[in-house]
Amino acid sequence: MARWESGARERLQRAALDLFDAQGFDHTTAADIAAAAGLTERTFFRYFGDKREALFSGHGVFEQMFVDGAVAVPPGRPPLEVIGAALQAASTFFPDERRDYSRRRDRVIAADAGLRERELLKMANLARLLGETLRDRDVPEPGATLAAELGVTVFRVGFAQWLAEGEDRSMGEILAGLLRETSRLAA
Structure with missing residues (x-):
């Protein structure tokens, strides 16, 4: 077996997803x-x-995209503008070519309680990081936490829409539309 062949990480991730999807997470070993x-x-x-970790290993990059998008907004801008920039930056993590992989990954996670819990913890950590970023920008509480949680909720709803069969809008398009809808609901 090849030990140092390039692309090993990606091959392992693809193989893991294929096996988890075909035979279930619990019935698949390393x-x-x-x-x-x-x-x-x-x-x-x-x-x-x-x-x-074969399913969750890219999460640090994903989180950093959110934070980088938020940090790039000029100081003094409203919290929801910062969240919108974070969402748009993170949307680039999900190009259209990744949609099928993401659908399969989501199906595997949905079928296993432990993986669902891990996904929820991942989203809670993202909200914590966004809240910290907003507080670092002098957004007071409870506004920083509310805006961060709202951003994660918009992402989760948008991700579900992006995964839906027949959906062809980009992740960025979907998230921008949901943020507009959120503003309309708050008005």
Whole structure:
């Protein structure tokens, strides 16, 4: 088996998703994933601490996109403008070519209570990071927390819409529309 072949991480992630989708998360081992990718189990653990990480390993980059988008907004701008910029920056993490992968990943997560819990924790951490970013911009409480939680809710609703069968709008388009709808609801 190839040990240092390029693209090993991506091959492991694809193999994991294929196996989780076909036979379920609980019925798939790290050894199964490594074998399906043509790699060793040791190689699997070089990239991932456990099999869940094959689904969640890109989350740090995702979070950083939100934070970078928020930080790029000039000081003094309203909190929802900052959240809108964060959402638009994060939308680039989901190009249209990633939609099928994301649909399959979402289906795997929905089928497993532990993975659903992990996804919820991921979103809670994102809200915490956005709240910190807003507080660093001198947005007072409870406004910073409310705006951060609203941003995560808009993302979650938008992500579900983006995954829907037949949907062809970009993630950025969907999120911008939901933010406008949020403003209309608040008016």
